[in-house]
Each structure stands twice: as structure tokens, then as C-alpha cells.
Amino acid sequence: MQIAERMQGVTGSAIRELFKLLGDPAIISFGGGNPAKECFPKEEIRNIADELLRDKADILLQYGATEGYLPLRKAYIEKILPDLGLSAELDNVLALTGSMQGLDLICKAVINPGDVILVEEPSFLGALQTFRVAQAKLVPVPLHTDGIHVDELEAIVEEYRPVMFYTIPTFQNPTSWISGIEARKAIARLAAEYDMLVIEDDPYAALRFGGEKLPTIKSFDTSDNVILLSSFSKTISPGLRVALCCGNKELIRKLTIAKQGSDTHSPNLNQAIIAEYLNRDLLPSHIKEISAVYANSAKIMTDSMEKYFPEWVHYEKPIGGLFIWCTLPDGWDAAELFKRAVERKVAFVTGAPFFVTPGKGNNTFRLNFSAEPEARIRQGIQTIGELLHEMNAERK
């Protein structure tokens, strides 16, 4: 059987593979990016689905438009974009079967093999995989605890003339770090100056429990070269697979054609559930609620880390998002820590796969704080802390 060149050497996502492990309920998992199941608006979704299937089944069960379910696209324009400092027309907006599909469609519509895509280092594993399958050349932009450094980015853009820059400016995955307002302005400026497409992936920004809200890069976009990906996976439900993107009309048109050949259209019922949820104005109070839950989970995790982790483990306390990024001293191997942790029924994700540069990030790992209840967060962190102390003792 022939395997396409683009798939040579592409292995499954480490996180997706981890899912199988998570079938074992005894394992305390800080590995995925799962929202807490307590944070799903279950009753509202059930009620909305029932009303939709009572009143609109003829439409929702039928084929739909590739562009998306019209009330969802309208709700996105009216209920989501204004809060991000954005206005849009219908032709700027496309519904997606999850944000990941946005990355796939952008690659299909824009990227030729060998094209340069800039990615933050470290960056979201799923995006890296999609870009690799698109046979792009990935060039890393160092990410710092205070986000993208403009001088570094500009020098890399100048050197590589990339087709695209992929960024998660707020509560980045895997780091939860934030690029500040000056970086955002500069990214928009560079998009214009170098005719560079910027993908602003924004799934976490709503989950803020500290600091001040920042404007989107897209809100500084004068050249229409920024495409915003908006997901409801972290705020409402990942299992429904509903996201949207907002970008220039020519690009959206090309993405729509690419989507025809990808899944024809996103499922109507799912889009309608989200549309109705937005139109009933349920999202703002829901986000307030779940942000408080995640603030608490993050605090329990960092309190436990302070208590159990050696003081030489480096991390920032998050003020939003779902993750805590940990760096061990040089020479440490997070994969060994992972192996031992799994033996003791605790899972997380090692950091190296989030890096583009070979050999980088072996001393890093990512902890997710949203998916486990308090007691298990404490227990899991204590276990990892004990292992770190053990491994340190062995090194001496």
C-alpha cells in the first residue's frame, strides 16, 4: 500500500495517543486539554437540542450550506466579534468543525509544499502536525513568559519571508503565556508590511481569571491579513465540534471551497445549538462561572506545586487558560519523569513535541488543571513532586 509523502514520519499526536491511556479511570490526568465536565452547560444544551429537534428538524437534519448555519454565523457576528473589537459581514465568516479544521483548510487553500510557516516555540501540537502534513517548513519564533518579542519576530520575518505566522496570543498552548498589546500591534503591522497571513488562534482568551482583557491582533489588522479562529470547545463543549473563523472575503471563499471537499458542511444541529446558546445570551454568565472554577483549580494546582515541587522547577502562575508549563533544570529528561509518573498513575504531556527545534524542550512538560477534581489535583501533584525529589536524589 502506498503512503503519501506528506504522511511519512508523521506519527499520531502524543496527546491523542494519551487519550487511550485515559480510558483507565485510576489515572490522574493532567495530560489533555479537556474542560471540566462540570463546566458543560448540560441542561441548557439538552433543552435547546430538544426545542431545535421539535421545531427545526426538517432543516437541521437536511444538508446545510458549506458556509455554515446562517443563524450561527449571524450570532458570531453579533454576539462574539464586537467584544473582540471586531465587526464583520457574513462573507467574512465561515463555520468550522472545530478550530483544527480551520488550520487544515488554511493549509489546503494557502500552503504549497516547502512554504515557510512561523510558529511560536513551543506551540500547539495539533497545529504543528497539520502544518507538517501540509509539508510546510516550520520556523520557530521563541516564545517568552511575556509572549512574542517583536524584535525577534521581525528579524525572523525579514529573514524567512514566511507565508504565514501561527500564534495563540492569549493563554497560549502549551505555556499559557500572553503576548502584550505592543506585540499584537506589531504582528498586525508585520502582516501588512510583509503580506504575511497571520492565524490568530483564540480558544482560551475567554477563560481569564486575572489581569486585564487584551484586544485581538485582528482588531489592529489594517491589511486584512489576519484570520481569527474562534472556538467553543473550551467555553461550551469540545464534543460538539463547533468553531468559526473571521477573515478576508477572498480567503474565506477559498476556505469554503476547500471545506466542500473536506466535510461538505459542519453538522447543522451542533451549529444550531451553539447559535441558540449565544442568542439566548447564556455565554457571558457561563464564562464567568467556569472561569471561577478554573481559577480555583489553577490555585489548587499551584498551591500544591509550591508545597510539593522542588524550588528549582520553573513555572508561571497562570491567570487564564488551562495549562501550567514547567521547566526542569538543563539536562533533565521530562520523558523519564513521565514514564515514572504513569507507573504511579499520573499522566501529563512531555514538552519536547511542542518544539520544532530538534532536541529542544526535553526538560519541559505541560500540566492541565481543568480536567481533574481538587483532591486528585493535589494527589497527582504530590506524586510528581515526590518523583522529582527521587530523581534528583538519584542524580547525586
Added chain:
Amino acid sequence: MQIAERMQGVTGSAIRELFKLLGDPAIISFGGGNPAKECFPKEEIRNIADELLRDKADILLQYGATEGYLPLRKAYIEKILPDLGLSAELDNVLALTGSMQGLDLICKAVINPGDVILVEEPSFLGALQTFRVAQAKLVPVPLHTDGIHVDELEAIVEEYRPVMFYTIPTFQNPTSWISGIEARKAIARLAAEYDMLVIEDDPYAALRFGGEKLPTIKSFDTSDNVILLSSFSKTISPGLRVALCCGNKELIRKLTIAKQGSDTHSPNLNQAIIAEYLNRDLLPSHIKEISAVYANSAKIMTDSMEKYFPEWVHYEKPIGGLFIWCTLPDGWDAAELFKRAVERKVAFVTGAPFFVTPGKGNNTFRLNFSAEPEARIRQGIQTIGELLHEMNAERK
């Protein structure tokens, strides 16, 4: 803005574009492939969805496995495949966000630019578009009223050594023609002899209202080179976007990796609805019901065609599927007929886009009989018939 080479010259699907036209309820449409809205099992889906969101919301609203929702994969293996003469293990089976995604993932995992894919001529528009975006070289295999002719297929396989052959053996789109049992055996044999992947796309076979059921090509597959695409779009609901595929484990694994980067996983709720529908054994009686509905619609359409169409319009009476394929005498232009029909509020799809060979099929068009009520079928066919007579008078 850069547009990828693969998208150069790829325009939107004519049928998808037609959808916009269909926003006008005054237009009688024989254009799409929409099931009749009366044929959706609305109450059952509503009840099942409600129970699922009551009992399993924690699981269904959460991230799911890329391979698919386990109860759906099991139900496919237990309730669908045996009737097709097939048995499979879980690793042979992947859930899809509609069959179209299967084509997209197969291209991603298998096809390099320039590879030869054989397609029936005429063939499904959406597949042709997906293969073109994959930058494959499409080589046509002539399709006849009695399906694929083995000698022709074998000569083409011998000449082109294709990576893949795409076939819809039962109630083909756009023709509704059927490849017989000998052709099916031969296709499976050629798959083995030439190590050629065969995509057996099977969305219509269940909608049979005449003749005898035929075994799948996959049931003759000794080399594990046939992948079967099974859709619930025509039998239960296209709007839910649920399909599955069954193929060899190595390929399914590659498709799963490709799917990680396409939409992470298919929506859980939709998969669970179909799983539950299958597990309640609702499908067999439902298929019996809707096949009777479509038999009646097809008869009304062909009765009207006999009454109103000139005798020089060629077509076969369908015994299943959703379409009637019409051929006008040489030199006729179905696009002109289409233009005039739309002016008189009747739509269908012209045949040329279903052909790979440039200039071929200009005298053909496709009628769908499943989407309109009886009176509108009669009225629309009468209108087309009148136009054909008018146009014929003009030619003299």
C-alpha cells in the same frame, strides 16, 4: 494573498452553488441529492438525542476519540457490515464526519501530486473536486447502463497503473447505474493483482426498490485493498454528518492520523445518535419505508417524463438511489436547457461537470427525484418537457 497551487482553477462545486439558488422556495429543484424531509426519522432522533443528553452528556460533550465513538464503531460492525457480507475488527473501522471526509483523508494519506486515480465517467462531482485538490491525475473509466465493463477497466489499469480506483457500484451518482456481480469480482481481483486501492463508495445501495441486492466489492476483497465508505446521509440524515469506513488496519491507522489534523474527531452527539438508532434496530424498517417513498417518487417522475419528454431523451428507469440520468441527442446543450429551466423556476444539474474528459457530457443532465413532493415533480418535469420541445422546434 497567496493561493495554494492545488486550489488554482478549483471553483466551488456546481451543486453546492446551486444550494444558494434553492433558497428560493418557488424553485422546483431536481438539483441536489437531498433526501425527502418526510424521510427523516425526526421523532426517533429527537427522543434519542434527549435521552443521550440526559444520560451521557458528560461523555458526549467532552473531547472524543479520533477513531470514533466506540458504540458507533461497534454498531457498524454488528448491525451494518454483516448485511454487506463483511466482518471487521475495531481497528478496521473509522468514524467520519460524512463520507466526503473519507475521500479527503484517503487523499491525504495515500495520494501524491501527479498520482493516477481512476474514476467512473461520469462520476460524483464532490469526489472529482477532492481528487483535483489532491492534485491527482484523473483517468476516466467509461460507465455504461450496466456498469463497469471489466475489459475496459482492465486495459486502463494495465496502461495507467493507478494508485486508486474510485467507484460507486450501486445506484451510482450521477447515473443510478449498477455494476454487476462479475464486475465486482473483477474489481476486487484487479485490486489484488495491481496492488490498487479501491474506494467503494456505498451511500445509495440501501435505497433499493427493484431488482436483487448485490454483494459489495469489499466482500470479494482478498488483498485487503478495498476500502468501503458507508454513509447515513441518505438513509437517516445528511445534516448529522455521520459516516464510517472499513478497510485494512494500516490504512485506517493512517486515516486516523490524518483525521487528527482535519477535525480532531467527529462530533460525539451525532455519532451517538446514529449508534443508538442502529442499536434499537430502527434502521431496517425505516429503510423499507423510505425506499417505498422513493420508489413512488421515481415512478411519478418517470411517468411524467414518459408523458412530457420527447421520445429522443434517453434515460433508464431507476430501481434505487436518488437520480435519473438523462442524455439528449448529440449537439444538444444541457446548459442552455438549464438556463431556461431556471427562468421558469425549475432546477437540475447539468451533466458536463461529472465528466473528466473535456467537452464530454454537454448533452447530459441529472434529475433528483427524492426532494420534491409529487405535484411539484409533475409540474417541474412538464416544464422541462415543454422547454425540450421548444428548443427542438427552434433547431429546425
